[in-house]
Amino acid sequence: MSKTLVVSGWLPWWVLGVCGSYLLPSSAILPWIYAFFILLVFTFFTRWQVFLFGCALCAGIIFALWRTDNLLQNQWPLTDKASVQNITLTVSDIPQYDQQRSRFVAQVKLPDGRQQQWLLTDYSKQQWPAGSRWQIKAKVRAIIGEANKVGFNREAWALANHISAQATVVKGKRKALPAVSGWKEKLTSWRIWCGGRWETQSQIYPQGVALIKALTVGEQSALPAEAWQVFRPLGLNHLVSISGLHVGMLAMLAAWLCSKCLQYLPFQISQPWILTRGAAVITAIVYSALAGFAVPTQRSMLMIIILALTWRRGYLRAFQIWWLTIALVLLFDPLAVLSVGFWLSFLLVAVLMWAGEGVNHTIKLFQLVQAQWTAGLASVVLVAFCFGSVPVMSPLVNALAIPWFTLVLVPIALLSMIIPLDFLRTFAAYLTEQTMQILYTIGEYAPEYYPAHAPLALWLRRCCLF
Incomplete structure (x- = not known):
């Protein structure tokens, strides 16, 4: 048994069991317990991996059904009236x-x-x-x-x-x-205090400050309803919040800045990768805390931590890290499967990793364009299936908006919160205000297509074609 058999072998089957449990016509757990022990006996006597994979599948189903049943027991009972x-x-x-x-x-x-x-x-x-x-x-x-x-x-x-x-x-x-006065309440109070530092700029740049609050402390309610109506046909809903994409890109930026700063030290660091990985992890944790440790940020933070612990040693490959992150998220909360954001975030990450394979010897700009284009096409299919609408301009708009949001707006907004200078906060509010005005202008002419809700098998086939 190789050292990565757990991740590349039975762990994906456990994940499939957890996800597939919500498609079962019945929530009876006892038949799956019987199947698990029968397959376990076959595994013990035959040593065939196929039975081991079957055990992992049954274990995932049993775990998900048990956790879901515990939650349903705590749900408010259905009555005729409130x-x-x-x-x-x-x-x-x-x-x-x-x-x-x-x-x-x-x-x-x-x-x-x-x-x-x-x-x-x-x-x-x-x-x-x-x-x-x-x-x-x-x-x-x-x-x-x-x-x-x-x-x-x-x-x-x-x-x-x-x-x-x-x-x-x-x-x-x-x-x-x-x-x-627990830690959760103190964290929320800190987030409110951070958002309140923009009140001076909100009188001049109301739309910009609303966007900054959504990007820095996860206060999406600061944005008016008209703004969300503009973001939908542009396919930008995932950007106008503290998403996993922002956490990942900001962590990468922190690691890059740390590596550049280490080059100017008067002495040499024997293992600089420890500091760069540590900077990425700390940045991800702090930014996730600003979002109140929302579920999308938890997934991205967890993936960054796993990547920092395993990447340098070459212990796990990219897709093995992907499977391990999914398994840990589902172990903590299997009901995350019911969230659309769970599927969008992990499937888009898988598409980005798939698009990056085989192009290691190409120039970085070509890799970025190819990954962005592939993710844009895949997101159109995923959004169409999940929400019943296709933002036609989404691939083009996201190709420009993603680097602008993740590499310019978010870092400047966070930097203006750390450095107590009014002109820096005013500059950040001005940039975001102009960004909102441009999005409002483009959103008025952005077309939106509403396809028929086809079966899941057809959508999966279209994804494979992309």
């Missing part, structure tokens, strides 16, 4: 405010002692500071019956984000309780 509950809640993330309502995610403690995570809406638009605790009345109902074959699937989104119920705050008095 029920009014007296609850104690702790606001766990930055609230989203608009003209009609405020919406936030909170950790809720029920009268019977159970704790759940709810999505709450307040139409009286009261302030709900992150980390604050309240006693309120809320009309709660289960998130059931809102599954869509095309477009946003609220039920799958709620399961993937461990949202047990959705509730509406009942108008009336609310009782404030002592705030929680």
Whole structure:
């Protein structure tokens, strides 16, 4: 057995088992336990790898069914109408405010002692500071019956984000309780403080500051609804947030800057790769913390950490690192399979790695163009299948927007947060404001195509053709 058999052998089958468990017509776990032990006996007596792979597949299915069943047991029960509950809640993330309502995610403690995570809406638009605790009345109902074959699937989104119920705050008095001072609340307060440093520039560059808050602290609610309507036909939704792409590119930039700085030291470092890899990992962790450790940033941060630990030794290849990262993400949270972002991020990374193979002896510019073009075509197919629409201009717009966002806007915005100089923040706000104006102009003429929702097999065939 080779040293990489775990990653290149049975681990992909375990991943396929976890992912495939959500396609099963039944959630019965006992037949798969029987199948696992039968295959395990065959593996012990025959030493055939095919039975080992079967064991890994069954183990993935068993693990996913067990974890999913535990979460479903904690979901709010389905009833005919919403029920009014007296609850104690702790606001766990930055609230989203608009003209009609405020919406936030909170950790809720029920009268019977159970704790759940709810999505709450307040139409009286009261302030709900992150980390604050309240006693309120809320009309709660289960998130059931809102599954869509095309477009946003609220039920799958709620399961993937461990949202047990959705509730509406009942108008009336609310009782404030002592705030929680845990590390999550301190992290959220730090993110709010970082976003608040742009208030001076927001009066002159409102669109630019809104984009900066989305790119630096993950406050997507700062962007108006009109902006999201422009981003959709341009295929830029993945860029207007702290995505895995931003984390990865910023980590690479930090590693490159660290390597350049080491060249000017008066003494020589025996193993400079340790410092460069460390700079990439620290940058990824800090930037992910700014996003509140959102799921996309967790995936990218994990991949960077694995890459830093294994790449120098040559222990794992690129696709083995890809499989290992997926396995660790699913081990931590198998319900990430229900998230569209999970598939978009990992499949696009796979496309980029596939496009980079076989061109190691070509010039760097050609590699970049080829990888960008391949990822652009693949993203069109993936977005069409997941959301039912095709942003026709997405490959061209992304080819220009991705380097501009990841190599210019995001580094300048973060640098202006680190260095307390007003002119630097003003310059960053000016750049992002001009970027938003250009996107608004292009978005007015960007066409959007709505194809028929074809079967999955046909979409996979089209992906293979690309």
